[in-house]
Amino acid sequence: MTQTSENVTWLTQEAYNQLKAELEHLSGPARTEIAAKIAAAREEGDLRENGGYHAAKEEQGKMELRVRQLTQLLEHAKVGEAPTDAGVVAPGMVVTIAFDGDEDDTLTFLLASREYASADVETYSPQSPLGSGVNGKKVGEDARYELPNGKMASVRVLDAKPYQG
Secondary structure (H helix, E strand, O other), X not given: XXXXXOOEEEEOHHXXXXXXXXXXXXXXXXXXXXXXXXXXXXXXXXXHXXXXXXXXXXXXHHHHHHHHHHXXXXXXXXXXXXXXXXXXXXOOEEXXXXXXXXXXXXXXXXEOOHHHOOXXXXXXXXXXXXXXXXXXXXXXXXXXEEOOOOOEEEEEEEEEEEOOO
């Protein structure tokens, strides 16, 4: 779970360990592997028409971007416990909301950094309009937030419980 405030990102120990392991892999074995692919493709001759070379260079660029993102994230990370206070919306919580108080029109999502997105449940960042609108609200409370088009929307918090991922 992550919670970002200012330039600090709060991570559970498990999330920190996963991101650290990914960074170590990308900085070590994966970097060596892509360098070998580039070298092998370069030996094939003319680089202008060498699809393997260009694909490997593009893959290298994406990998290096991810290394920079992870390095920056982990530099500012603080390791802490996942939220335990069910009933109050906070990063690391699975939240169910009703749009405009209509309990038939609901959405359940994990309030967390995109770095900790889950395949099990949709993830909204605490900095997103919806995420910042519901953060800190108690079950049963209404929250208002601004949509990208400038209009205001309201939701009611139906449930908030720690993510068990």
